[in-house]
Amino acid sequence: MDSTIVGLLGMLIFLVMLFLGMPVSFAMLLSGFWGLWYLRSADAAFNLVCKDIFIQFSAYSLTVVPMFVFMGFVAYHSGIGAGLFKLSYRAIGHFRGGLALAAQVACAIFGAICGSLAASVATIGTIAYPEMKKFNYADSLSSASIAAGASIGSLIPPSVLFIIYGISAEQSIGRLFLAGVFPGILLTLANMVVIYILCRRNPQLGPAAGKRSSLKEIVATLNEGLIEVIIVFVVSLGGLFIGWFSPTEAGAVGALALLIVTAVQKKMDWPKLKASLLDTTKLSAMIFLLIAGATVFGHFFALSRIPANLATWVTMFNLPNFVVIMLIILIYFLLGMFIDSLS
Known part of the structure; x- marks a missing residue:
């Protein structure tokens, strides 16, 4: 034959x-x-x-995978995603479709420390979807906005897809990470524009949820997720982009930094750490x-x-x-x- x-x-x-x-x-x-x-x-x-x-x-090149996957699951189990959604909701939740808009922002920021699409869906979806149901959002908008928002994590570094593609195609993982930042931000803004237009044309899709939050209330939620993301992003990916770390070292440093930050804030305990390690092992395998x-x-x-x-x-x-x-x-x-x- x-x-x-x-x-x-x-x-x-x-x-x-x-x-x-x-x-x-x-x-x-x-x-x-x-x-x-x-x-x-x-x-x-x-x-x-x-x-x-x-x-x-x-292969040594594959050691980069568990590091970034572990960092994502630590973020997931420590509840950082809930804080990010709360911050986004307080900032833009009062608009029509505000909860769907907040889900886009939360997914984009969460994607900066979590390379797993499944973890993003589980984290933001379990928080955002019940809130949307509470304010009578259409199921079509609720599910679509969460799915679309979580997929943004495939572009925003550190992305597991970029890591696998870089290893398979023998491309620089650092350059792939850098190349994904602008498209990720652009896609987030595009999703938000589409959601806003749809809700303006049909207010029943996503009614306004609550009153406008004051600047003081917004600032008060900064330490519920955003600060951790900034610290880890600067330490891990900043060092990678500058050339201080290799991709594997950047993942290890980022995971360690996130563990320290969440432990200091008492968001991480032994059961959560055990769950993070178990989930990392399963996904890496x-x-x-x-x-x-x-x-x-x-x-x-x-x-x-x-x-x-x-x-x-x-x-x-x-x-x-x-x-x-x-x-x-x-x-x-x-x-x-x-x-x-x-x-």
Whole structure:
């Protein structure tokens, strides 16, 4: 059988396992192993899979992942997200759609110390959604604003997606972090503009919630989350951007700084620390398995010559660069309907 046909069959097997509910990492591992077995031999497939898993799990570059993930879960379990939402609510909650606007701001600020999208949704969503229900916000606006706001964390450093992309594509993680700051702020503002316009046109979507807070009340909530974020962002990512730390060191310094700050403020205790460590272990293991599976599947794909044939096909049609970019975005858009962004 032609190697390209084998590659397409491997992709079909991967998609079938995916839709049957198998985790993405195991689906890639199994379909990649089958393809390597078919194109080479059972011994070659076993050896290559074992080698790929060992290399990925022992790679120093991946030590950056648990550090930033741990920092995010410490922020989640210490209740910083609740303080950020309270601050945002007091500042802009009196506008129509103010709670949805506050969720955008809280998600953006929380994203500056939390690289996990799931942690952002859990933190801000569990606080903001009940408040929106209390003030009779439309479910469509409530759920959409929280989901859209949490996704901003994928752009604002430290983002786990940037870390994984930087490792996979051999790009500078520090530069990726720096490149995500402005788009993250821009997307936050764009979301807020859309929410404001929708609520102005249809006030029933997001009624005004409460009265305007005084400047004194707003300032009084600064120490409930914002100060911690500023300290950690300056110490960790500031040192990374200046060149004092490597990405791994920046994550470790940021996690230590956040632990110290939350412990001093009595927001962190042993049960919360234990939960943070457990969640970090689970998510980090999932990420490592995902990278190992992608490596095995990538080797199979390379042997099938699908990437080379696809490049030849695109070159043959002489497509403009923007069309190629739009096709890539379309693929991401379609895949994003079925699997999470990290996968």
